[in-house]
Amino acid sequence: MPKMVFIKPDGSRQEVEAPAGLSILEIAHRNGIDIEGACEGQMACATCHVIVDAEWDPRLPEPSEDEEDMLDLAIGVTETSRLGCQIVVTEALDGLTVRLPAETRNMLLV
Amino acid sequence: MSDASADTALPIFLDYQATTPTDPRVVEAMLPYFNEHFGNPHSVHHLYGRDASDAVERARADIAALIGAEAREVVFTSGATESNNLAIKGACRFLRDRKRHLITLASEHKCVLESARRMEAEGYRVTLLDPGPDGLLDPARLAAAIEADTALVSVMAVNNEIGVIQPLAEIGALCRERGVLFHSDAAQAAGKIPLDVNAMAIDLLSLSGHKMYGPKGIGALYVRRRPRVRLEPLFDGGGQERGHRSGTLPAPLCVGLGKAAEIALGEMAAESERLARFNARFRTLLSEGLEDVQVNGALDPRFPGNLNVSFPGLEAEALIAALPALAVSTGSACTSASVEPSYVLRSLGLPDARARGGLRIGFGRFTTVDEIERAAAILVAAVRRLRGQASAAAE
Numbered sequence: 163m164p165k166m167v168f169i170k171p172d173g174s175r176q177e178v179e180a181p182a183g184l185s186i187l188e189i190a191h192r193n194g195i196d197i198e199g200a201c202e203g204q205m206a207c208a209t210c211h212v213i214v215d216a217e218w219d220p221r222l223p224e225p226s227e228d229e230e231d232m233l234d235l236a237i238g239v240t241e242t243s244r245l246g247c248q249i250v251v252t253e254a255l256d257g258l259t260v261r262l263p264a265e266t267r268n269m270l271l272v
Numbered sequence: 273m274s275d276a277s278a279d280t281a282l283p284i285f286l287d288y289q290a291t292t293p294t295d296p297r298v299v300e301a302m303l304p305y306f307n308e309h310f311g312n313p314h315s316v317h318h319l320y321g322r323d324a325s326d327a328v329e330r331a332r333a334d335i336a337a338l339i340g341a342e343a344r345e346v347v348f349t350s351g352a353t354e355s356n357n358l359a360i361k362g363a364c365r366f367l368r369d370r371k372r373h374l375i376t377l378a379s380e381h382k383c384v385l386e387s388a389r390r391m392e393a394e395g396y397r398v399t400l401l402d403p404g405p406d407g408l409l410d411p412a413r414l415a416a417a418i419e420a421d422t423a424l425v426s427v428m429a430v431n432n433e434i435g436v437i438q439p440l441a442e443i444g445a446l447c448r449e450r451g452v453l454f455h456s457d458a459a460q461a462a463g464k465i466p467l468d469v470n471a472m473a474i475d476l477l478s479l480s481g482h483k484m485y486g487p488k489g490i491g492a493l494y495v496r497r498r499p500r501v502r503l504e505p506l507f508d509g510g511g512q513e514r515g516h517r518s519g520t521l522p523a524p525l526c527v528g529l530g531k532a533a534e535i536a537l538g539e540m541a542a543e544s545e546r547l548a549r550f551n552a553r554f555r556t557l558l559s560e561g562l563e564d565v566q567v568n569g570a571l572d573p574r575f576p577g578n579l580n581v582s583f584p585g586l587e588a589e590a591l592i593a594a595l596p597a598l599a600v601s602t603g604s605a606c607t608s609a610s611v612e613p614s615y616v617l618r619s620l621g622l623p624d625a626r627a628r629g630g631l632r633i634g635f636g637r638f639t640t641v642d643e644i645e646r647a648a649a650i651l652v653a654a655v656r657r658l659r660g661q662a663s664a665a666a667e
Contacts, residue, residue: 227497230500233500234500234515235514239502241367241502272511
């Protein structure tokens with residue numbers, strides 16, 4: 163079973179089981195990690211914005227234009243930002259580490 | 273557009289690099305959006321807003337077509353100065369965690385150089401490359417300057433003082449290969465030479481309305497979407513232009529910029545050819561009347577609407593004072609104590625005397641053959657007078 167690590171805004175790390183085939187958003191919800199996911203994975207809210215560890219970012223598949231468009235609107239977007247609802251865990255991503263931004267903005271409400 | 277004759281007070285306008293008159297067709301296109309279709313283009317809930325918005329989006333598409341971009345990649349700004357600030361500061365600040373170096377040319381416009389200086393104050397390293405004596409950047413020199421943490425290269429497409437055209441496609445390919453963003457200030461190039469952001473691998477491009485027969489007070493910044501280029505915005509506010517540039521869009525100015533772009537795209541080839549003939553004719557008339565005319569900057573590749581000449585022994589300021597019938601410029605800055613020679617001409621390695629002598633002459637859409645002939649005669653006469661020779665009839 164792959165594992166992944168969430169680094170929370172306060173700096174604490176939580177390692178969780180990350181079954182292959184689930185998205186980062188789904189894994190977060192299963193483990194009580196505070197990612198809103200207001201639009202339930204439709205790329206419409208940007209609340210699942212995560213900052214992927216620099217070492218892991220190149221190993222992820224490229225984002226779609228729609229994902230990039232939503233990331234443009236996320237608070238504190240960085241070079242390695244992604245939407246957690248769009249990244250599906252695989253065996254190859256065992257150990258994937260992401261950081262949660264300090265704040266998010268729900269684009270459904272803007 | 274001045275109707276100048278030898279007897280009237282209006283000089284012959286030959287300063288098209290400083291600014292251009294707004295094309296009457298552009299003015300006509302803009303007018304309805306001032307007090308007829310006057311809605312705020314962001315007022316999506318009523319017809320006034322939607323009408324204005326539709327017009328702005330048509331203009332955006334026309335601007336994109338001029339440079340081979342998609343409409344969504346065009347951000348409206350107040351002009352090329354703002355676009356250059358947004359591109360350089362915005363891109364570098366976004367990359368601040370990983371990249372701390374930027375490269376530009378010593379002959380760039382002040383707003384590029386000053387933006388680079390600001391980044392230096394924020395802890396970035398700036399490399400200022402010298403162009404060659406012809407004004408052109410040697411791509412090998414650029415390649416040697418790129419480092420592992422270079423964020424951005426900024427090279428203007430057409431120089432505002434000497435009109436030379438930089439090797440954009442080569443620079444773009446090099447930057448793409450090395451993973452560095454390529455920004456080009458195209459204020460003097462857009463609508464005048466063909467530009468293709470994909471063929472030239474340009475990531476960010478600035479353009480200016482009043483340099484291309486559009487209205488004053490509007491410009492645009494092209495921001496590449498694939499691969500996505502991100503910028504830290506300069507303004508906070510309503511998040512217009514997809515967060516890139518907050519502020520209500522000035523619909524009439526946007527419409528004017530779009531119309532100017534549409535006209536330029538259609539007329540560029542014919543206009544270029546006409547300007548090339550004018551440029552050649554003007555130089556012929558100068559060399560027939562004078563010995564020792566120095567052209568500053570390569571004649572090819574150069575935008576034909578620009579000429580920059582020095583006359584050994586003469587300072588440009590003195591020459592301009594002797595040319596009340598011509599509207600030309602020196603491209604040099606005046607300080608209270610002395611006249612600074614043009615920093616652009618100095619960056620070419622020209623000696624101070626020649627840099628101090630540079631006269632910038634600009635031809636444009638409304639220049640006539642008659643104006644070229646008369647202006648050349650006036651200039652030849654003034655140079656001879658200043659050189660102490662009698663003004664003679666044609667030999």
